[in-house]
Amino acid sequence: MKSSPAARRGPKPKPGTRDNLVKAGLQMFHAEGYAATGVQGIAERVGVPKGSFYNHFASKEVFGASVLDAYFNRNEDKLRSMLCDAEIAPLARLEAYFDERIEAFRAAGFVRGCLLGNISAEVADHSALMRERLVKHFAAWSGYFANCIAQAQDDGAISSRMPAGLLARFVLNSWEGALLRMRADRSDEPLLEFKSIVFSVLLT
Numbered sequence: 001m002k003s004s005p006a007a008r009r010g011p012k013p014k015p016g017t018r019d020n021l022v023k024a025g026l027q028m029f030h031a032e033g034y035a036a037t038g039v040q041g042i043a044e045r046v047g048v049p050k051g052s053f054y055n056h057f058a059s060k061e062v063f064g065a066s067v068l069d070a071y072f073n074r075n076e077d078k079l080r081s082m083l084c085d086a087e088i089a090p091l092a093r094l095e096a097y098f099d100e101r102i103e104a105f106r107a108a109g110f111v112r113g114c115l116l117g118n119i120s121a122e123v124a125d126h127s128a129l130m131r132e133r134l135v136k137h138f139a140a141w142s143g144y145f146a147n148c149i150a151q152a153q154d155d156g157a158i159s160s161r162m163p164a165g166l167l168a169r170f171v172l173n174s175w176e177g178a179l180l181r182m183r184a185d186r187s188d189e190p191l192l193e194f195k196s197i198v199f200s201v202l203l204t
Helices: 016-034 039-048 050-056 060-083 090-107 115-123 128-152 164-185 189-202
Strands: none
Touching: 016 039, 016 050, 016 060, 016 090, 016 115, 039 050, 039 060, 039 164, 060 090, 060 115, 060 128, 090 189, 115 128, 115 164, 128 164, 164 189
């Protein structure tokens, strides 16, 4: 019996290879940076030939966009669970979120910071595709902050003199800057200063 044309083709890609490549890229980009991480190294981390990478991704840039999506999607569960709990006062939710993040960075030794911020510094000037993803994810992230701030304004807990969206974007931008200083100083002091200004001065 003759084999069908499909049966004569090469082996099919292993199930899960694409996800494993993205997971490896996420870890390596966060630890070593985008530019310092090569396709060959990513493939070797997963245990597949370099050609398998290009079976799933047209380029490193396309791959990088997928890694950014995976990073945000992974962290969005935390944003939802901590910032959308209607049983907790809005500002208490927001403060607890930053407390949890500060503790996580302490445990990690104040390294790596936020992958979105790190990649922004590396590639935002050079890749329209990745910049588009960064803009999208930063906007979604600040949207969670804005919801908490708007609810706090509705409750009368903080002033409504400035729009919630503007305050939320400022908080996120300040947080990203504090993370850069955290890495330079190897200290939680920039994060604690951020929290003090945001919750004692800005959101009052």
